[in-house]
Amino acid sequence: MSENTVYTLGELATLLAVELRGDPDVRVNGLATLKSAVPGKLSFLSNPRYVSQLADCKASAVIVDPEFASACPSAQLISSSPYVTYAKASQLFQPGVSARPGIHPSANVHPSVVMGSGVTIGCNVVIDAGAVIGEGCVIGAGCYIGERSRLGEGSTLYANVTLYHDVKIGRNAVVHSSVVIGADGFGFAFDGRQAIKIAQLGGVSIGDDVEIGAGSTIDRGALDDTVIEHGVKIDNQVQIAHNCVIGAHTIVCGCSAIAGSTVIGKYCTIGGGVGVIGHLKIADKVMISAMSLVSQSIPESGIYSSGTGLLESKEWKRNIVRFRQLDDMAKRLRELEKLSQEKQEQDKQTQDKQTLGK
């Protein structure tokens, strides 16, 4: 972490719009966890589980819920949402990566490209005909932006991002390295002998405030666009196939894959390594746990899982053999239940007879 950003606690209280309890002239130069903080650092308590760490914390100040403020030996920035306040503080301490405003002479920008003011175009960037780059965008080294693609104001592409043609991205996007947006959706018609390519004639349409992690891929649509709505956050190595719609503010964790034409609701959380098959509809506020396979539509909000859980391999092998016998076991169980019931009825009849016979 770079050490050159310094704030007084008074400045921080103003910038973060929180109450300061302590000396406003104390200076902090970075963030640290409760355990690793030294004087000069700002820390935070977001999980009450760690409240016992407050007593020994060496930080000059701590972002803390009013409930725990008294347990804090240092100055406090009082917030009812300490994790959100920490997030905002972290942005204040982000190390400056030197801006290189302007267009680097090694960049190849087509004369028809429309460029907003204050853009930063890095080394070896290539921007093709008809593209539009919004005000204040930062395009890292080696990026390629295809024909007619549009990037909203304040967006950042890190190095080596590829946007194909007709990709629209909104404002304040953050797109990490090796991301590919707008490659062909995977569509073929089998003619009995070979796969005939279906040209992918749609584009990709991405809203504002979207972040896309390193190595993720979002394919262009077959006829209509693939759509990523406002505020969606996508982690690394996620695959989003053609004509998916990802609802606003949904979170997609690393290595998940959404197959073609699936529509995911708003405010969902798709765990890491999840697979969602094609042509499904997932409701708003659905959570899918890590590495689940979603093979049917989910019409109601809730938490969903699949898988067997982890076992020691020896134990796992014993149980997995039985998994293959499960249908057989179920039938045998039903058979025993029938026998047991018949027997009970028989016994009852015998008893009734004996009672009568007495």
Added chain:
Amino acid sequence: MSENTVYTLGELATLLAVELRGDPDVRVNGLATLKSAVPGKLSFLSNPRYVSQLADCKASAVIVDPEFASACPSAQLISSSPYVTYAKASQLFQPGVSARPGIHPSANVHPSVVMGSGVTIGCNVVIDAGAVIGEGCVIGAGCYIGERSRLGEGSTLYANVTLYHDVKIGRNAVVHSSVVIGADGFGFAFDGRQAIKIAQLGGVSIGDDVEIGAGSTIDRGALDDTVIEHGVKIDNQVQIAHNCVIGAHTIVCGCSAIAGSTVIGKYCTIGGGVGVIGHLKIADKVMISAMSLVSQSIPESGIYSSGTGLLESKEWKRNIVRFRQLDDMAKRLRELEKLSQEKQEQDKQTQDKQTLGK
């Protein structure tokens, strides 16, 4: 979708080699689904499930099976394989990405490279010694092609593709951005203290008409080549390890991974997120459903699956606890069956005695 490509229905019937029922002079400028089509568009009915949408379809013409032609209020292009005809039509409407024939001055091409006629070499492309680029190839911005690698005629590499040395690709290949072909296979010999690298001395050999999706990786062989046969279609973020052989016309969906030395047959369909472990042999025409783990060879054509299916997490947790008890349950079930059988035999003997005693 770009709107500048226009055909008359007469021209389309000729180009697609199908019968036209309707006015040959009507002009269409693009493709659309039955539901979203407006006048001026060509649509198609490939799934009979949607036949009811024909009545209200606003398209100027529809590609349709003769069986459903009469349900169509517009002109018809009659095809017994409407999806294949749609695929061919989609290629006619592909938006022109401006060609830049020739070698861009920013490209670095080694003087020993052999280049066919009509090639398009984009900005900042690097081609190393001894490479061969076939007639009409298009190499996107920022691609790297290593020493002695060969690209057959009519092949396309989109921006930022990396081919290592000694990678051979056939004709009409389509390779999407961020693909890496020919990186080292993952081979190490453990000497008891650390992993000793096994240099990967083989190459990669890819047939004709192969498509490889964005972010996929195909490793070079340890001694012999990794082989991808003709007509194979590989989706995004697929990993193919060293010395695999993928049989002709096999389809590998997104995010699947094939481990080392596995041989997959022809005309297989590997679903999304599938894992296949190493050194297996999979027959022709095998289908693997999404996110299955293939842990043994498959000697016969068929459909194969693994996994537990998705449940609401509460319900899933109840069942997953039982999965760990499955072997125990199976033994207890067997025990009850034995008891029940003994009881039945005992009862029968008692009955026999009683009968005899009467």
Added chain:
Amino acid sequence: MSENTVYTLGELATLLAVELRGDPDVRVNGLATLKSAVPGKLSFLSNPRYVSQLADCKASAVIVDPEFASACPSAQLISSSPYVTYAKASQLFQPGVSARPGIHPSANVHPSVVMGSGVTIGCNVVIDAGAVIGEGCVIGAGCYIGERSRLGEGSTLYANVTLYHDVKIGRNAVVHSSVVIGADGFGFAFDGRQAIKIAQLGGVSIGDDVEIGAGSTIDRGALDDTVIEHGVKIDNQVQIAHNCVIGAHTIVCGCSAIAGSTVIGKYCTIGGGVGVIGHLKIADKVMISAMSLVSQSIPESGIYSSGTGLLESKEWKRNIVRFRQLDDMAKRLRELEKLSQEKQEQDKQTQDKQTLGK
């Protein structure tokens, strides 16, 4: 494989520090498997299962355990670890990719970069302010190295690798194409309406002798660094999230994903397609089988698995229905056991009464 590297068996015995049984002047020009070897090749027997192939092997020499030496019709290089000796031999036969010592004129290197002697900087490489490149490093075409990042001596980045700022890599690293190291960890605080980005202020710290496969991503830490220790080998398309620690000499196979803040021990083997959720602690020498989900910490060395194993889909569907009934089945089984036990006790009492009554 290039054919221009030739050694006599005498030279090889010296270079590999093993005993030669045979003519030291015989020349070999490459490696091959027992089955495919022709005269002029060196082969090896590492798996005793293939000992029967020795008799017909056409190789000029074979690396072999002393136990099997007599079965070998050709010359022998005697090694008690033939696979390790093969690994070392493979490095001797690695085809020379022509070195281009020096800095290619198309590279953009910031004047403040500190460069060791004998470095090779490829076409279009971009190195930002304050970076340090160790002696003898080779940086492939199109790589980007961010501010203050450091690369130890003898390290290789293949084409199109991206290192963000403040990434430290040790000596003799091998980093394959499309790898991204130091992208932002996936951290957001939800304010009830939208996700607020947590700036990722840590870096990435990677030890010596680490190899990272094509398309893998290693995120920077939130506050402290993400750590990869010495000798770790990472396959293709692996995702390592912020603040993970991967212990020395651990192997991570292709397409695996380790979520944030998880600490993995030394000498572990993480199979292909494995997912490990966040904030876990995995002991040393743990093996996880392919496509398992690790959802709890593992305090002891051992082999662990999850999943159901592969079945033909028809059979799988029958069993998967029962998986959803498993908790119900377990309860019904318990009920039958209770009934059976009650019945047995009842029968015993009846029998006792009858015995008494006699």
